Amino acid sequence: MSPRGKRIADTDGAFSEIRAEGERAVLRMFREFGGKRKLHFALGAIATIFARAMELVPAYVLAVAIDSLFFDEQAFAIVGVPTAWLPTEPEQQLLLAAALLAGAHVSGALLSWVNSWAWNHFAQHFQHEVRVETYEAMQHRHMGFFDNKQTGEIMSILNNDVNQLEQFLTHTLNRAIRIVVRTGGMASVMLIVNWRLGIVPTIVIPAIAYASYKFVVVIHPKYRAVRAAVGELNSRLENSIGGIQVVKSFTNEPFEADRVEGSSENYLRKQWEAIRIRIVFRPTIKVLTAIGYVATFVIGGWWVMFGSPHPFFQGTLTAGTLVMFLNYSRRFMNPLRDFGEVLNDYQYAEAAGERIVGLLDSEPAIADRADARELEDVEGGVEYRDVWFGYETADGEGETVLRDVSFTARSGQMIGLVGSTGAGKSTLVKLLLRMYDVDSGSVTIDGHDVRDVTLESLRASIGYVSQEPYLFHGTIRENIAYASRAPSDRDVERAARTAGAHEFIETFPDGYETVVGERGVKLSGGQRQRISIARAVLKDPDVIVLDEATSHVDNETEAIIQDNLQDLIEDRTSFVIAHRLSTVRDADTILVLDEGEVVERGTHDELLEENGLYATLWEVHVGELEGIPETFAERSTGTQPTDRE
Numbered sequence: 258m259s260p261r262g263k264r265i266a267d268t269d270g271a272f273s274e275i276r277a278e279g280e281r282a283v284l285r286m287f288r289e290f291g292g293k294r295k296l297h298f299a300l301g302a303i304a305t306i307f308a309r310a311m312e313l314v315p316a317y318v319l320a321v322a323i324d325s326l327f328f329d330e331q332a333f334a335i336v337g338v339p340t341a342w343l344p345t346e347p348e349q350q351l352l353l354a355a356a357l358l359a360g361a362h363v364s365g366a367l368l369s370w371v372n373s374w375a376w377n378h379f380a381q382h383f384q385h386e387v388r389v390e391t392y393e394a395m396q397h398r399h400m401g402f403f404d405n406k407q408t409g410e411i412m413s414i415l416n417n418d419v420n421q422l423e424q425f426l427t428h429t430l431n432r433a434i435r436i437v438v439r440t441g442g443m444a445s446v447m448l449i450v451n452w453r454l455g456i457v458p459t460i461v462i463p464a465i466a467y468a469s470y471k472f473v474v475v476i477h478p479k480y481r482a483v484r485a486a487v488g489e490l491n492s493r494l495e496n497s498i499g500g501i502q503v504v505k506s507f508t509n510e511p512f513e514a515d516r517v518e519g520s521s522e523n524y525l526r527k528q529w530e531a532i533r534i535r536i537v538f539r540p541t542i543k544v545l546t547a548i549g550y551v552a553t554f555v556i557g558g559w560w561v562m563f564g565s566p567h568p569f570f571q572g573t574l575t576a577g578t579l580v581m582f583l584n585y586s587r588r589f590m591n592p593l594r595d596f597g598e599v600l601n602d603y604q605y606a607e608a609a610g611e612r613i614v615g616l617l618d619s620e621p622a623i624a625d626r627a628d629a630r631e632l633e634d635v636e637g638g639v640e641y642r643d644v645w646f647g648y649e650t651a652d653g654e655g656e657t658v659l660r661d662v663s664f665t666a667r668s669g670q671m672i673g674l675v676g677s678t679g680a681g682k683s684t685l686v687k688l689l690l691r692m693y694d695v696d697s698g699s700v701t702i703d704g705h706d707v708r709d710v711t712l713e714s715l716r717a718s719i720g721y722v723s724q725e726p727y728l729f730h731g732t733i734r735e736n737i738a739y740a741s742r743a744p745s746d747r748d749v750e751r752a753a754r755t756a757g758a759h760e761f762i763e764t765f766p767d768g769y770e771t772v773v774g775e776r777g778v779k780l781s782g783g784q785r786q787r788i789s790i791a792r793a794v795l796k797d798p799d800v801i802v803l804d805e806a807t808s809h810v811d812n813e814t815e816a817i818i819q820d821n822l823q824d825l826i827e828d829r830t831s832f833v834i835a836h837r838l839s840t841v842r843d844a845d846t847i848l849v850l851d852e853g854e855v856v857e858r859g860t861h862d863e864l865l866e867e868n869g870l871y872a873t874l875w876e877v878h879v880g881e882l883e884g885i886p887e888t889f890a891e892r893s894t895g896t897q898p899t900d901r902e
């Protein structure tokens with residue numbers, strides 16, 4: 258339950274931690290993003306008020322025409338217009354009535370156009386600005402936020418929530434004004450003209466409003482279930498289509514089809530439950546409307562034909578007035594029917610606004626300190642001192658991944674990081690880039706704690722080739738050039754040569770203009786890696802981090818890349834993570850990690866002499882050992898040793 262009391266709309270828990278509370282979110286966003294275009298908004302509001310008011314005119318003119326022109330029961334009179342101004346000839350009176358009818362319809366249409374133009378202009382620009390700013394705020398959040406969210410969830414803020422606000426501004430506000438002006442206007446005219454008869458149709462207004470509100474309360478959980486079912490169905494489809502290669506290789510098409518059918522069936526069931534309620538609502542409102550309408554017809558009809566049906570109904574009632582009442586009482590129910598929807602949409606917009614405001618307001622956990630300084634003239638000396646770290650998890654129960662890690666990399670040195678899978682090698686280098694902050698201890702670069710320098714200058718000085726190279730949809734050239742603002746073709750080619758990529762790029766018919774496909778799917782793993790290395794080379798960083806950067810290329814290509822990279826690595830500090838130990842053989846220091854701890858350190862020769870874990874891994878690597886001994890296997894997998902030869 259919301260702290261603001263009863264909430265009938267979205268209470269999606271996925272982003273509860275960033276939900277802003279306190280001030281009304283929609284109002285706040287309206288002020289922040291709508292301020293610039295408040296004139297458009299005001300114009301739209303005024304236009305819609307007058308457009309709705311124009312809808313009251315035709316029934317009134319019809320009543321006047323019936324009573325004064327067609328049946329001559331009353332003198333020709335129009336509310337608010339002095340009699341002296343009105344024509345006396347019946348033909349002219351008829352023409353005036355026709356002109357009023359035409360005027361009301363034409364000006365109503367014109368005002369509707371002004372309203373749509375002004376509000377759509379307002380809402381579209383509003384949503385554009387909200388989306389762009391929210392995206393900005395989103396991408397500055399720390400990695401832990403992205404680790405604990407699915408891409409779809411994050412996208413839902415940028416798409417669904419922003420659209421929800423736009424919908425609210427264009428449609429819901431219009432509807433709200435329509436309810437107030439049309440229903441209120443019609444009820445007021447009826448009560449002013451003949452309040453005794455006016456009571457008859459208006460008495461059902463509270464009943465309709467209540468039924469409409471009740472409907473929303475009941476349907477809301479059903480719609481929520483539908484949304485959850487849609488989400489599940491989408492995830493299922495996304496997984497099945499995304500993993501189509503695995504599906505095919507395991508000939509699991511029938512299994513996947515069954516799973517999709519299951520999800521689709523669940524969606525159908527949830528949708529049907531909502532439909533069953535929805536299709537009862539409209540007839541209920543129609544019956545309530547009909548009660549008011551028929552009662553007005555019976556009482557008013559009797560009154561016109563035989564005089565007052567009851568002492569309460571005093572005076573006379575003309576046929577024209579009755580026609581106007583019947584016309585109004587039938588039509589003022591439609592906007593009322595929307596009453597519950599308006600409440601519902603408002604609640605949705607509030608929930609969406611709270612998430613957006615929460616994102617815009619929250620300070621990213623990893624951000625520049627107020628007194629952060631630029632990292633300049635980087636020499637590349639790196640020191641980890643007593644570093645402890647564990648990932649933050651969604652439930653806050655993070656396990657320690659790095660334990661008391663200390664080492665120094667002098668400027669220009671190459672540090673090799675080896676160890677079993679999951680030992681914490683990638684995590685260790687991510688702390689240097691400040692993708693995450695240490696729990697305790699410190700990471701310094703040229704003696705400056707990474708938390709004391711600006712993120713931009715820190716990351717600008719480090720070239721990072723991650724374990725899973727990510728290529729953007731676009732050409733090879735665009736992907737390499739991503740490292741730099743506007744590199745020349747020669748620079749791009751030089752970087753590609755250093756990374757051992759130029760040769761294979763040249764074999765493609767489109768060369769550097771080859772489109773790599775989504776995430777680079779049209780390239781092999783090794784080709785993707787080389788483009789990603791070229792990207793880092795082009796950046797010309799002070800410190801370079803290669804996380805399994807050549808794991809997908811063959812030995813020969815790796816040797817060529819290493820040879821090429823020699824120049825790059827020679828005079829800058831580098832961190833090289835590798836399972837293939839020959840990659841780090843020449844490192845100045847090799848750190849052997851095991852379960853987050855540095856268990857051995859030294860040069861290749863020193864470590865061989867030590868005859869510990871590294872020496873064993875090396876023997877396996879060069880083929881002198883067929884398998885890793887039980888003691889090490891047990892340590893690196895966390896399982897009981899099995900019988901081995």
Ligand SMILES: Nc1ncnc2c1ncn2[C@@H]1O[C@H](COP(=O)(O)OP(=O)(O)OP(=O)(O)O)[C@@H](O)[C@H]1O
Pocket residue numbers: 404648649658676677678679680681682683684685724
């Ligand atoms: N984003 C994350 N959130 C939570 N836990 C993580 C995250 N990334 C890694 N881990 C966990 O941290 C531990 C260390 O992972 P890390 O990727 O640093 O290992 P690694 O030594 O680089 O392994 P590999 O050689 O397989 O790449 C693992 O237990 C892993 O499950």
